[in-house]
């Protein structure tokens with residue numbers, strides 16, 4: 001008997017950047033994201049006599065598997081299930097070799113595969129709460145389209161769908177940069193950001209930013225969505241630059257793309273950027289302009305890998321018992 005789940009990566013337009021409780025992965029603010037169609041993780045889970053984790057077909061060393069197995073054993077304890085060993089086979093489906101490997105799709109797929117293997121039939125709300133324990137952003141990958149993750153306590157911090165099938169022509173141009181410098185993990189980044197003198201303002205602004213984004217989504221107002229997303233990303237990265245010690249995820253190429261986006265916009269092409277805990281830039285624009293901007297970027301920065309994505313679906317899982 002084995003169970004498989006597919007979960008898609010999401011990109012936050014209003015970001016989660018600060019934990020109220022690091023163990024329970026409770027956020028200090030609400031966040032709102034877009035689930036992507038092109039980037040997803042497919043995970044198959046079964047029981048066996050020892051824990052083994054294969055990623056993209058390769059057996060992972062114990063140190064690289066630890067987060068996966070600590071998570072599965074945490075789920076067992078929370079759900080009062082017996083302690084077992086697991087074979088985990090995950091494949092990150094990304095349209096280019098560099099990839100946009102994401103913990104959001106990874107832990108959402110793992111939570112859903114666990115639910116399916118154990119035949120728990122949990123609601124999507126409960127799945128979202130469980131996904132949260134693996135990675136905060138994974139709460140939102142349970143749902144397709146736009147989803148909001150609510151701050152709260154252990155019982156009520158989960159994601160809710162905002163619009164799972166948006167009609168809007170909003171596409172995301174993912175620009176993966178060549179250099180992947182040493183990363184500051186999101187956990188460390190969030191901790192440090194809280195030392196910024198602007199952190200309190202970041203928290204105070206959150207309810208209004210979320211409300212405005214929801215209204216813009218409801219009104220299918222592309223420019224408003226883009227403006228709010230770009231401002232929120234800039235605010236998050238300003239926290240990092242003003243932290244003690246200061247840091248940034250930006251690389252020179254990140255800044256270069258920001259400047260091009262600003263220039264294209266000034267020249268009349270509606271496009272906005274957002275950036276997460278790494279140097280890659282994601283550009284929000286229409287499908288038609290994705291094509292225009294992709295070809296410009298390919299000329300200006302040939303080393304960058306460009307992927308055009310749209311809204312993706314929520315998590316799916318199934319049991320393979322019939323086929324074995």
Ligand code: PMV
Pocket residue numbers: 011012014015016017031103104135136137138186187276277
């Ligand atoms: O949940 P994590 O550890 O993947 O942190 C996500 C942090 C950001 O991607 C920068 C923001 C977000 O809300 O996804």
